[in-house]
Structures are given as C-alpha cells and as structure tokens.
Amino acid sequence: MAANDYRGYLRNHMDMEHGGSRFQQPTQSAHKPLIFGTLAVMGLLQVASSVTILLHLTGYLREVDLPSAQPIEEVHSEPIIADAFRDIKKKERSRKKDQTPVAHLPVKTPMDFASTDSKVVTTIHWNQFHGTLTKVKYHDGRFVMEEQGLYYVYAKTCFRYAPDHASKKQDVSNVQLIQYIFHESHTQSKLKPVLLSKSGGTFNWSDPNYNMYCVQQGRSVRLGQSDGLFVNVSNSWLLDPEPEGTYFGVFKMST
Incomplete structure (x- = not known):
C-alpha cells in the first residue's frame, strides 16, 4: 500500500514537471516578438533622433550663414557704393584743388x-x-x-x-x-x-x-x-x- 502510494507520488511529481515545462514553453515563445518589437522601436527612435539632430544642425548652420550674407548684399551694399563714390569725388576735388x-x-x-x-x-x-x-x-x-x-x-x-x-x-x-x-x-x-x-x-x-x-x-x-x-x-x-x-x-x- 505504501509502495503504491510512493509510485503514485512519483508519477504525479513527474507529471507536474512535464506539465510545468509544457506550460513555460509557450510563454518564452510569446516574449520573443515583444523583444524584437521593442528593439525595432528603439532603432526607429534612434534613427528619427539622428535625422532630427541632423536637420536641426543644418537649419542652424543656414541660420548662421544667412544673417552674415544678407547685410552685405542687401543692407551694406548701398552704403559701401555710396562711400566709394564719395571717396572718388573727394579725390577728384583734391586733385583739382592741387592742379x-x-x-x-x-x-x-x-x-x-x-x-x-x-x-x-x-x-x-x-x-x-x-x-x-x-x-x-x-x-x-x-x-x-x-x-x-x-x-x-x-x-x-x-x-x-x-x-x-x-x-x-x-x-x-x-x-x-x-x-x-x-x-x-x-x-x-x-x-x-x-x-x-x-x-x-x-x-x-x-x-x-x-x-x-x-x-x-x-x-x-x-x-x-x-x-x-x-x-x-x-x-x-x-x-x-x-x-x-x-x-x-x-x-x-x-x-
């Protein structure tokens, strides 16, 4: 009677282990897509972050270059030309005065x-x-x-x-x-x-x-x-x- 109980215990214990392994196997396979998805999302976020930084730097460089070029062409060009003409006229007056x-x-x-x-x-x-x-x-x-x-x-x-x-x-x-x-x-x-x-x-x-x-x-x-x-x-x-x-x-x- 005791032997039968022991064998029953062993059989039940073996079934529990096998049942546990069968229960854990579907759980591990379900986590793999989640991990890959998480990695993919992180990669996309890193790429998007890099693109954003690149665009920001490009825009920043343009913002730096444009203000330095615009005053020369649009703001300071007329005063420079006017100053040049004044210098020419001044030299002509000086030359005529010295003649x-x-x-x-x-x-x-x-x-x-x-x-x-x-x-x-x-x-x-x-x-x-x-x-x-x-x-x-x-x-x-x-x-x-x-x-x-x-x-x-x-x-x-x-x-x-x-x-x-x-x-x-x-x-x-x-x-x-x-x-x-x-x-x-x-x-x-x-x-x-x-x-x-x-x-x-x-x-x-x-x-x-x-x-x-x-x-x-x-x-x-x-x-x-x-x-x-x-x-x-x-x-x-x-x-x-x-x-x-x-x-x-x-x-x-x-x-």
Missing part, C-alpha cells in the same frame, strides 16, 4: 581779317578745343583767371606772305608787324586794358617767293581772380594759321 592753373591755345582758324591797315590792331581768337585749359577760362579771345597769384604769360605770333598764295595782293615793302599783350583787371568799374608788353618791327619784304617773321615774348604778372589777358596784333591778315607758329599761354608760378 596748377595753366592754359595754352593755338590760333583759331579759319581767320577772316579784312583790314590791311597797319594802324589797325586786331584781337586774336584762339582754339579752345585744341589746347589746354586747367583752372583758367576762355572767353572772346581772353584768358580769365580762376585764381589770383603770380603768373607767367607768353605769346607767339608768326606772320608770312607768299605772293603766289596770298588772297590779297598787297605792298609789303614797308610792313609793320607788332604784337601786344594786354591785361584787364576786374576791379575796375570800367575795363581799361593795360599794355603788359609789345614786340615787333617794321620790315621790307622784298622776296618775291616767300616772307615770314615771328614775334615771341613773355613776362610775369600778378593777376587777380577774374582778371583777363588777350593778344592784339597789327596786320592780322598776315598771321600764320599754323598752330605751331601762333599760340597763347599762361601758367601760375606762385600765390
């Missing part, structure tokens, strides 16, 4: 001097488009000063006569060729030209083919602002129209 007043003009052609009377003097007109005018104005045969100071004024006039090419047949056996340089002061209530210098002479041109004579003179003179200078000649109909032979000039030496 020395100077003028040199050749005779204006064609000339239409009708008078052949040696007693008549004529104001020469100059070609302002083929010379130099720096801080000196030109008007009606006159240099007009923009600055006061000590100037040197010079003039050269050439006269020539070739019977075969002359427009007038004239007796030049006793011809007077004189050059005058005049100064007009703007301080006078009525302009009265002052003769600065004259040069020339009386000539007997007996060569039947070609005759030529040049007068050149210069001197220093103190001039005020808006003062004028001009050149008169006698027998202007004999003036040489070549710019290398007849010209007028002035330049400032000191204040």
Whole structure:
C-alpha cells in the first residue's frame, strides 16, 4: 500500500514537471516578438533622433550663414557704393584743388581779317578745343583767371606772305608787324586794358617767293581772380594759321 502510494507520488511529481515545462514553453515563445518589437522601436527612435539632430544642425548652420550674407548684399551694399563714390569725388576735388592753373591755345582758324591797315590792331581768337585749359577760362579771345597769384604769360605770333598764295595782293615793302599783350583787371568799374608788353618791327619784304617773321615774348604778372589777358596784333591778315607758329599761354608760378 505504501509502495503504491510512493509510485503514485512519483508519477504525479513527474507529471507536474512535464506539465510545468509544457506550460513555460509557450510563454518564452510569446516574449520573443515583444523583444524584437521593442528593439525595432528603439532603432526607429534612434534613427528619427539622428535625422532630427541632423536637420536641426543644418537649419542652424543656414541660420548662421544667412544673417552674415544678407547685410552685405542687401543692407551694406548701398552704403559701401555710396562711400566709394564719395571717396572718388573727394579725390577728384583734391586733385583739382592741387592742379596748377595753366592754359595754352593755338590760333583759331579759319581767320577772316579784312583790314590791311597797319594802324589797325586786331584781337586774336584762339582754339579752345585744341589746347589746354586747367583752372583758367576762355572767353572772346581772353584768358580769365580762376585764381589770383603770380603768373607767367607768353605769346607767339608768326606772320608770312607768299605772293603766289596770298588772297590779297598787297605792298609789303614797308610792313609793320607788332604784337601786344594786354591785361584787364576786374576791379575796375570800367575795363581799361593795360599794355603788359609789345614786340615787333617794321620790315621790307622784298622776296618775291616767300616772307615770314615771328614775334615771341613773355613776362610775369600778378593777376587777380577774374582778371583777363588777350593778344592784339597789327596786320592780322598776315598771321600764320599754323598752330605751331601762333599760340597763347599762361601758367601760375606762385600765390
């Protein structure tokens, strides 16, 4: 009886162990999908986190770059250009201020001097488009000063006569060729030209083919602002129209 009970106990104990193992096996297989799912979710979360961080960093870099570029193109470009133009104008004004007043003009052609009377003097007109005018104005045969100071004024006039090419047949056996340089002061209530210098002479041109004579003179003179200078000649109909032979000039030496 006791042996039967013992065998029954062993049999029941064995059944319990086997039954327990059969009961645990489905539990372990049920946990595996849960573990894999958890790992997958964690991987997805890590990927999403990495993408979010990458996008955030990219956006941050753009935010850093854009503000540094926009002011140069949109905000600071106009002031920079304006400053550049101001600098250029300032340099031009400074350069013009430092320039020395100077003028040199050749005779204006064609000339239409009708008078052949040696007693008549004529104001020469100059070609302002083929010379130099720096801080000196030109008007009606006159240099007009923009600055006061000590100037040197010079003039050269050439006269020539070739019977075969002359427009007038004239007796030049006793011809007077004189050059005058005049100064007009703007301080006078009525302009009265002052003769600065004259040069020339009386000539007997007996060569039947070609005759030529040049007068050149210069001197220093103190001039005020808006003062004028001009050149008169006698027998202007004999003036040489070549710019290398007849010209007028002035330049400032000191204040």
